[in-house]
Amino acid sequence: MSIIDSLKWRAAIKQFDPTKKVSEGDIEKLIEAANLAATSGGLQPFKLLVIKDEELKQKLQAVSYNQAPVGDSSHLFVFAIQTDPGINLVDAYLNRVVEVRGVEMSSLEGYRQSLNGYIGSLDEASRLTWATKQAYISLGTLLSAAADLKIDATPMEGFDTAQYQEMLGLKGQRLVPVVITAVGYRSNEDVYSAMPKVRKKRNDFVVEINTSLQPS
Numbered sequence: 001m002s003i004i005d006s007l008k009w010r011a012a013i014k015q016f017d018p019t020k021k022v023s024e025g026d027i028e029k030l031i032e033a034a035n036l037a038a039t040s041g042g043l044q045p046f047k048l049l050v051i052k053d054e055e056l057k058q059k060l061q062a063v064s065y066n067q068a069p070v071g072d073s074s075h076l077f078v079f080a081i082q083t084d085p086g087i088n089l090v091d092a093y094l095n096r097v098v099e100v101r102g103v104e105m106s107s108l109e110g111y112r113q114s115l116n117g118y119i120g121s122l123d124e125a126s127r128l129t130w131a132t133k134q135a136y137i138s139l140g141t142l143l144s145a146a147a148d149l150k151i152d153a154t155p156m157e158g159f160d161t162a163q164y165q166e167m168l169g170l171k172g173q174r175l176v177p178v179v180i181t182a183v184g185y186r187s188n189e190d191v192y193s194a195m196p197k198v199r200k201k202r203n204d205f206v207v208e209i210n211t212s213l214q215p216s
C-alpha cells in the first residue's frame, strides 16, 4: 500500500478492540519511528512514556474525559516534554554526538554556542512551547509509521495534565505530558473509521505562489 493509501486508511479510532494487542516488535518500531523524528537542533526535548498496564490505563482513562481509547488501547503512548533549562538539553545532545560520531567535544564548541544562543534566548514559557512543538513532530512521525504498519493510533489532547503527572510519578522529574496516543487495533464495530475522511479541498489548502512579490 502506498503511503497515501495508508494515510487515507488511518483514522483517530474511537472504538478499539481491547482484546487485540500490538506485538512488542511492532511497539519497538513505533518507538523507533518517534525517536527518528526531526527536531529543532536535534535536541529532542521530550520523552516517550509507554504504558501497557491495564489497571493504569483504566485509571488514566478516568482523567482523560473518560475517552474509551485510553483504556481499550493495547498501549498508551504519552509524549512528555522536558522542562530542563536549555543548557541541559544542549549538553545531553552534544554528549550523544560525541558518543555516536566519535568526535571531540572541543570540535562542537561553535555548535554549542549557537544552540545555547538560540535556546538561551527563549524565556521559560517560550522554551516549553518550543519543546511541545518538537514533541508534536514526533507524534506526527509516529502516526505515519503506525499507518504504514496498519496499526491504529488515536492522538488525544483531552486529558488532565496534573493528574497524569501525579499518576505517572512525573512530579520532580521535570516532565510534563503534552499529548497522548492510544495504540492498538480498531474494533469491527468502530463506525468512525467507516466514515469518509473530512479534509480541506486541495485548492482551499494550497496557496501556490508563482511570482516573486514586488517590493511595495
Ligand SMILES: Cc1cc2nc3c(=O)[nH]c(=O)nc-3n(C[C@H](O)[C@H](O)[C@H](O)COP(=O)(O)O)c2cc1C
Pocket (backbone or CB within 6 Å): 010, 011, 012, 013, 067, 154, 155, 156, 157, 158, 159, 179, 197
Ligand atoms: C493533537 C491532537 C489532539 C487530538 N485530541 C483528540 C481527543 O482528545 N479526542 C479525540 O477523540 N480525538 C482527538 N484528536 C483526533 C482528531 O479529532 C482527528 O485527528 C481529526 O478529527 C481528523 O480525523 P482523522 O485523524 O480520523 O483523520 C486529536 C488529534 C490531534 C492531532
